[in-house]
Amino acid sequence: MTSGFEKLDERQRVLVAAWLPGAEVVRDLSWDLVGTTVLKVVHGGERYVVKAGDELDRQMARWWASLILVGLIYGLR
Known part of the structure; x- marks a missing residue:
């Protein structure tokens, strides 16, 4: 991976x-206010957003819980 991923833990x-092997960071979209890292990356000609939280970031847990709940309600897998 190229530089720009240093905000992520190992x-x-x-x-x-x-x-996303070989992904490249295009832009760091993080606000640096909480322990959430948001990176705009390119991989295989496609754009993605990588969002990661540290151990104190409770927002990520709520976000994933809501996605899981929506998936269960609508039968998404």
């Missing part, structure tokens, strides 16, 4: 490398 960098 576990998060490993996951991004596995899911």
